[in-house]
Amino acid sequence: MTNLDISQRIRQLPGWIVLALWALVVAVPLYILVVSCFKTTAEIYGDRFGLPTNWTLDNFANAWTQAQFARYMWNSFAVTGGAVVLTLVVSAMAAFPLSRYQLGWSSPVLAFFLAGVMLPIRLASVELFSLMKTLDLLDSRLGLILVYSAIRIPFAVFILANFMRVLPRELEEAARLDGAKEWRILFRIILPTIKPAVAIVAIFTAIAVWNDFFFPLIFIFDDAYKTVPLAITTFIGQFRTDWGMVFAALAISMMPVLVMYLLLARQIREGVGATGGLK
Amino acid sequence: MSASRLRRAPIEWQKHRAAILFVLPALLIYCLFVVYPLASSLWGSLFEWRGFRMRDFVGLDNFARLFVDPSWTKLSGAFTHNVFWFCGIMVLQNGLGLIFAYLLFLRRRGTAFLQSVFFFPAVLSPVIVGALWRLLLTPDGAVETLLHNLGLLEGRLTILGNSTWALWVLVAADAWNWMGLPVLIFTAGLRQIQPEVFEAARLDGAGNGRILWSIALPQLMPSISSLTTLTFINTFNQFDLVYVMQGVQGNPNFATDTLVTYFFRLAFGAEGAVGITDIGLALALGTLLFLLLTVVTIGLLRFFERRTVRF
Numbered sequence: 001m002t003n004l005d006i007s008q009r010i011r012q013l014p015g016w017i018v019l020a021l022w023a024l025v026v027a028v029p030l031y032i033l034v035v036s037c038f039k040t041t042a043e044i045y046g047d048r049f050g051l052p053t054n055w056t057l058d059n060f061a062n063a064w065t066q067a068q069f070a071r072y073m074w075n076s077f078a079v080t081g082g083a084v085v086l087t088l089v090v091s092a093m094a095a096f097p098l099s100r101y102q103l104g105w106s107s108p109v110l111a112f113f114l115a116g117v118m119l120p121i122r123l124a125s126v127e128l129f130s131l132m133k134t135l136d137l138l139d140s141r142l143g144l145i146l147v148y149s150a151i152r153i154p155f156a157v158f159i160l161a162n163f164m165r166v167l168p169r170e171l172e173e174a175a176r177l178d179g180a181k182e183w184r185i186l187f188r189i190i191l192p193t194i195k196p197a198v199a200i201v202a203i204f205t206a207i208a209v210w211n212d213f214f215f216p217l218i219f220i221f222d223d224a225y226k227t228v229p230l231a232i233t234t235f236i237g238q239f240r241t242d243w244g245m246v247f248a249a250l251a252i253s254m255m256p257v258l259v260m261y262l263l264l265a266r267q268i269r270e271g272v273g274a275t276g277g278l279k
Numbered sequence: 280m281s282a283s284r285l286r287r288a289p290i291e292w293q294k295h296r297a298a299i300l301f302v303l304p305a306l307l308i309y310c311l312f313v314v315y316p317l318a319s320s321l322w323g324s325l326f327e328w329r330g331f332r333m334r335d336f337v338g339l340d341n342f343a344r345l346f347v348d349p350s351w352t353k354l355s356g357a358f359t360h361n362v363f364w365f366c367g368i369m370v371l372q373n374g375l376g377l378i379f380a381y382l383l384f385l386r387r388r389g390t391a392f393l394q395s396v397f398f399f400p401a402v403l404s405p406v407i408v409g410a411l412w413r414l415l416l417t418p419d420g421a422v423e424t425l426l427h428n429l430g431l432l433e434g435r436l437t438i439l440g441n442s443t444w445a446l447w448v449l450v451a452a453d454a455w456n457w458m459g460l461p462v463l464i465f466t467a468g469l470r471q472i473q474p475e476v477f478e479a480a481r482l483d484g485a486g487n488g489r490i491l492w493s494i495a496l497p498q499l500m501p502s503i504s505s506l507t508t509l510t511f512i513n514t515f516n517q518f519d520l521v522y523v524m525q526g527v528q529g530n531p532n533f534a535t536d537t538l539v540t541y542f543f544r545l546a547f548g549a550e551g552a553v554g555i556t557d558i559g560l561a562l563a564l565g566t567l568l569f570l571l572l573t574v575v576t577i578g579l580l581r582f583f584e585r586r587t588v589r590f
Contacts, residue, residue, distance in 0.1 A: 030399075086308075123565035211406070261395075
């Protein structure tokens with residue numbers, strides 16, 4: 001190693017320390033969360049930072065059955081899955097003619113959709129509540145799926161239309177000459193070609209819906225339909241003294257996004273870069 | 280010629296019909312569950328309400344009531360907290376994020392890994408982040424133990440119950456949650472600047488700090504623009520973190536109350552006597568907030584568009 005290398009390394013050191021400090025600020029709370037899941041409440045009080053002496057899975061078992069996290073996870077999965085599929089299908093259908101036909105009315109309609117990316121829908125929650133009551137959609141997973149899809153459609157149409165616009169014409173013309181219908185062209189030719197965009201829309205819709213708690217808070221009263229974030233807010237107050245179980249419940253509820261993040265970190269990073277934001 | 284026109288006409292109509300059929304489902308869902316409730320909320324703010332029932336047209340009465348006590352105290356308090364929140368995130372999250380992004384940009388190795396670590400909390404629900412920090416910060420919690428061990432604190436850690444500091448804690452937790460976002464956006468922005476620009480500055484003897492301030496920052500305007508707009512929209516919609524960490528009243532003593540928590544209490548009956556709503560007042564507040572968000576967002580986008588440097 002030359003002198004230049006060494007001096008350069010020393011000059012880079014403060015920067016590395018700053019970056020490492022923030023990495024610790026991110027990692028330590030998560031580390032405490034994870035180790036606490038495997039400790040008894042007495043041990044959590046005794047030693048907050050060390051590894052558990054006896055690794056126990058009781059906390060997970062209690063959270064899963066006694067605190068009914070199995071049920072809340074199922075509700076969250078059903079609502080998230082339903083919203084992702086519905087959003088993708090109807091948004092792809094809308095983006096297709098709007099971006100690829102010469103229609104004359106496509107730019108105003110696209111602009112009308114685009115405005116929805118910004119609209120603060122929470123401020124309409126009173127009227128939305130009345131509407132859901134009229135349609136008998138309170139206390140139902142379908143109600144949540146419809147509301148979430150409506151909120152995510154503008155973003156999805158925007159991204160999908162942007163990707164579809166730049167595809168070459170020849171792509172669909174051959175199929176059209178063979179007599180393929182629009183439906184088939186969209187789902188068999190266009191969508192497979194823009195898989196990255198479909199993935200971005202699916203990931204961001206899934207994260208946003210999985211994490212939301214505002215709409216379950218106002219639309220769901222029956223415990224049978226509660227989603228994970230809503231369950232957590234009521235749960236912490238109820239079981240505050242059982243720290244191990246509370247930590248385990250938090251760990252269980254972040255597991256799906258953790259798995260997704262580990263598998264898709266690169267797509268998510270690039271997606272944020274491509275769309276300028278996740279929220 | 281006329282024959283070909285005759286033949287083309289039905290095909291064109293078919294195309295329009297197909298297009299309408301394809302656009303309709305998305306348009307219907309969007310209009311029914313987003314556009315219609317928003318429009319009827321704005322309209323409803325001009326009426327007197329009894330519970331959930333619309334009564335008489337009262338013009339701007341609801342808006343006038345917002346600016347008279349006891350509502351005015353809550354409204355101005357919440358607004359101040361949102362402004363504080365915005366400034367705090369701009370400095371703590373976006374400012375630090377810029378520094379982290381620049382440090383990552385100067386290095387070859389470990390960038391993708393550290394970006395992934397920094398971004399991870401952003402995929403977690405604010406509810407989980409809030410619950411986690413509330414557990415860590417509670418008296419008896421991990422942070423108290425840590426401060427005891429370091430000899431920085433004696434007795435109980437009561438920062439979440441302290442009306443001077445509680446809002447700072449929420450802003451810090453929010454910055455912890457979303458720090459990865461400015462880091463990703465700024466590193467992407469820095470990569471788009473031509474390397475020659477940096478080399479030229481370096482040859483002129485500019486240090487890293489100087490290059491960041493005078494060379495990189497002006498060229499990062501598109502990133503700064505979208506982050507400022509996002510930060511504004513998000514801070515003025517702040518609800519989840521407050522609800523989970525400090526309750527819907529914005530404890531202690533409304534010190535962490537925000538415009539949306541106040542709106543929620545008016546609309547769903549947690550303000551004053553529990554169960555009694557003031558829909559007229561809630562809709563007026565919602566309308567004002569809607570106007571504020573729209574006007575400021577458009578203003579911000581215009582402001583940055585004029586200031587974007589093009590080389």
